[in-house]
Amino acid sequence: MTLPFYVPPEQLVKDRAEYARKGIARGRSIAALSAREGVVILAENPSRTLTKISEIYDRIAFAGVGKYNEFESLRVAGIRYADVKGYQYGREDVTAKSLASAFSQTLGNIFVQGPKPFEVEVLIVEVGRDIADDRLFKVTYDGTLYDKSGHTAIGGPSDALSEKLGESYEDTPAAEDVLRLAAEAFRVVEDRAIDGWEGAMLERQGTNRRFRRLTRDELSGI
Amino acid sequence: MSGFLLPLDAPLPGNSFTELARSLDLTPRWHLPAEASPSSVPAPDATTVLALRYDGGVVMAGDRQASSGYDVAHRRIQKVFAADAYSAVAVSGTAGMAIELVRLFQTELEHYEKLEGERLSLDGKATYLARMVRMQLPLALQGFLVVPLFCGVDPRTGTGHVFTFDAVGGRYEEQDFGAAGSGGREARAYLRTVHRPDSDEDMAVDRAMEALVAAAGQDLATGGPDIRRGIYPNVVTVTAAGLRHVEESAVADAARRAVETVL
Numbered sequence: 001m002t003l004p005f006y007v008p009p010e011q012l013v014k015d016r017a018e019y020a021r022k023g024i025a026r027g028r029s030i031a032a033l034s035a036r037e038g039v040v041i042l043a044e045n046p047s048r049t050l051t052k053i054s055e056i057y058d059r060i061a062f063a064g065v066g067k068y069n070e071f072e073s074l075r076v077a078g079i080r081y082a083d084v085k086g087y088q089y090g091r092e093d094v095t096a097k098s099l100a101s102a103f104s105q106t107l108g109n110i111f112v113q114g115p116k117p118f119e120v121e122v123l124i125v126e127v128g129r130d131i132a133d134d135r136l137f138k139v140t141y142d143g144t145l146y147d148k149s150g151h152t153a154i155g156g157p158s159d160a161l162s163e164k165l166g167e168s169y170e171d172t173p174a175a176e177d178v179l180r181l182a183a184e185a186f187r188v189v190e191d192r193a194i195d196g197w198e199g200a201m202l203e204r205q206g207t208n209r210r211f212r213r214l215t216r217d218e219l220s221g222i
Numbered sequence: 223m224s225g226f227l228l229p230l231d232a233p234l235p236g237n238s239f240t241e242l243a244r245s246l247d248l249t250p251r252w253h254l255p256a257e258a259s260p261s262s263v264p265a266p267d268a269t270t271v272l273a274l275r276y277d278g279g280v281v282m283a284g285d286r287q288a289s290s291g292y293d294v295a296h297r298r299i300q301k302v303f304a305a306d307a308y309s310a311v312a313v314s315g316t317a318g319m320a321i322e323l324v325r326l327f328q329t330e331l332e333h334y335e336k337l338e339g340e341r342l343s344l345d346g347k348a349t350y351l352a353r354m355v356r357m358q359l360p361l362a363l364q365g366f367l368v369v370p371l372f373c374g375v376d377p378r379t380g381t382g383h384v385f386t387f388d389a390v391g392g393r394y395e396e397q398d399f400g401a402a403g404s405g406g407r408e409a410r411a412y413l414r415t416v417h418r419p420d421s422d423e424d425m426a427v428d429r430a431m432e433a434l435v436a437a438a439g440q441d442l443a444t445g446g447p448d449i450r451r452g453i454y455p456n457v458v459t460v461t462a463a464g465l466r467h468v469e470e471s472a473v474a475d476a477a478r479r480a481v482e483t484v485l
Contacts, residue, residue, distance in 0.1 A: 055336050076236070076337055077228035083239055083333045084229070087325070088248060105226040209332075 013142075016117045020141035023119025027065035028195075029155030031165060031182045032125050034134040035175040038204040039127045042182045044190075045198035053200040055211035057082040057094045059127045061202050065155040066120035066141075074103065074122060091208065096126030100137035100145055108143025117141050121154040127202035127210055131172055151178075160189045175201065179214075183222040197222065239333035240326060240354070249326065252360045265366060266295035268320055270405030270437040270444040271302060271312035273373040273384045275398055275419055276426035279461035280373040280382035281468075282310045283430040285405070285438060286453050287445025288317045297445065302456040304465050306331045309347055309374025310458045314403030316366040319358070323368055327351055344376040348385040348393055356391025371402045373460060380462040405437030405444035412436040412484070423459055427468060430457065431480040439484065447477035 030043040030052060041063055043052045052071070053063045056078050064071025081102055086094045103122060111117040118141055126135040131150075138146040138154055146152070151169050153161040164185040169178070179199070186194055199214030233245045243249045271284035284301035287294060296317070303324050305311040311327060313320035330350065335341045342350070351372050358368055372385040386400035387393055394400075398417050401409040412433045421429070431447070434455050438446030447454050454477050457468040 051339065054339075073230055074228065076232075077230045079333065079336050080229045080232060080242055083329055083336075084242065084246065084248065087239070087243065087329045102226055102228050106228040106230070109227065 016111060017142060020111075020117040020119050024066045024121055024141065025156045027121075027155045029153055029158055029161050029186065029189075030063045030065055030123060031151065031153040031161060031185070032063065032123050032136050033151040033165065033169065033173075033178040033182055034131045034136070034149070035173050035178045036131070036204070037175040037201070038210065039125050039134055039136070039202040040175050040178050040182070041123070041125060041200045041202075042179060042186070043198045044186060044194050044196065046196040048196075051198060053198055053213075054079075055200075055209070056099065056124070057086060058091055058208050059202060059210050060094065060096050060099060061123075061125045061200060061211055063123040063125070063154070064120055065122075067118070070118045071120045071122060074106070074118070074120065077106070078103065078124075096124050096135040096137060100124040100135075100139060103137075103139045104143045104145040106143075107139055107141060111142040121158070123152065123154055125202065127204055129204075151182075157189050161185055164189055179218075179222050237334050237337045239330045242333075243326070252358075264290055265319075266290045266317045267443060268299060268301050268314055268317040268403065270401065270403040270409055270434060270441065271314055271371050272401035272406065272409045272413070272430060272433055272437075273310075273312065273371055273399065274413060274417055274426060274430060274433075275382045275384055276421050276423060277419070278380075278382070279375060279423065279459055280310075280384055281423065281426045281430050281457065281459045282312055282371070282373050283427075283434055283455050283457045284312045285434055285445045285455050286448075287443070289443040292442065294445070297448070297451070298453055300456055302458055303328065304458065304467075305347065305372070305374070306335065306341060307464050308341065308377055308460060309344060309372065310460055310465055311351065312371045312402070313368060314371070314406070315368040316361075319361065319366055320368045320370070323354060323358070323370065327354060327370075330354075341377075344374050344383055347374065348372050348383075348395075351385075352387055352391045352393035355387050355389070359390060362389045369402045371400055373400075374465075375460045375462055377462065382460060401433070401437075403444070405434075405441035408440040409433040409437040423461075427457060427459070427472070427476050428479060431455065431473070431476040432484050435477075435480045435484040447474075447481060449474075449478065449481070 028044040124137040136148040151165045197219040203210040266288040273282040288296040302312045384396040438444040
């Protein structure tokens, strides 16, 4: 009988975190910002067909960076979770808080028990009645859950991007302004020309489904 | 589904909400013995619904009454629903089952759209609805029959289509109009004489309303426009611009005209 090598838990976590971080560092960033008209989500994405931002439920959107197959499977699972909950109870019972918690539990489990951690970071964003009600959750590869307000970012240089956003983000800005502000922050932090935009918005006003993708026209001027 | 973890695995096809709900035991399974006799459990029936094509779209309308034998079970139920942004579904038959079928169908379409990033084709939606009816066959044999009616616009061509169904899940595309429910026969007979596919939306709404009044005149289970109580049919239109609920004031006007027109 062979005994498995003993690996101290500190070492295991450290190795896994390093592996996941390396994967995520290659990913392009995504930012989410609260504005008067709703929550704006902006991503650098050279592809027109493979999206990183997606509708989850009425007032909730998802965005993911890192390995496509991994954040895509999380996105699909998030939609399943939300639709099952909304069907079983009611539409208003689907909340970003419970979803973010499920993402956190799932990523945390995979980080510790899976063959390898997911190389992803995800955003779960919910638009509220006013800016104070908006929810911006960020979940990292190890399941750590961050509750942000106003603005947040994920992806390679997300810390630098968050800081840059913080410098110029003012209270209750207009959607147009936050879009320009975010684009400028991307350019400064990346220090290069941006390779295509993908944008979406969760509208503050409306009936059930508030998610809409920003058109090429809306993104061309930023 | 475990309360805290995301469902990363799902039964195939992975984009079907119905299959997912079934695997989680959220939708009932019917295991009825073949020799079971028709049920005597009382369940209200929803009655006449109809849809007709006009130039540029389709209009769908349904009365508001649910009947239990000779009794009025409910006066204000809704039988015409938005299926998604470009299609509508209406139901006749056992009301409780029918409304649940609609809810599952709506969730299915939304689920598919979110997962795939695009809507099912109009044909695909009709096929799926037929499958849902077919799965209810054991219940139909027990007397809990649900027959839907489906209409919508194919966004690629901008033309309206109407689909009728039968209890075994048969799916039929209609050229001009379709109707379901106990007053459906009378509604079809009326529409056959007055329907014109080149009419505009207002005319189509008027014809739909008259057909409902005609059905209510002959069929005891169909409730016509109830002007005294202010209960009017539900009417929606679907065009290339999407689905629209016709405002109640416009429906009320059409109802008043229809009551004058139809004997």
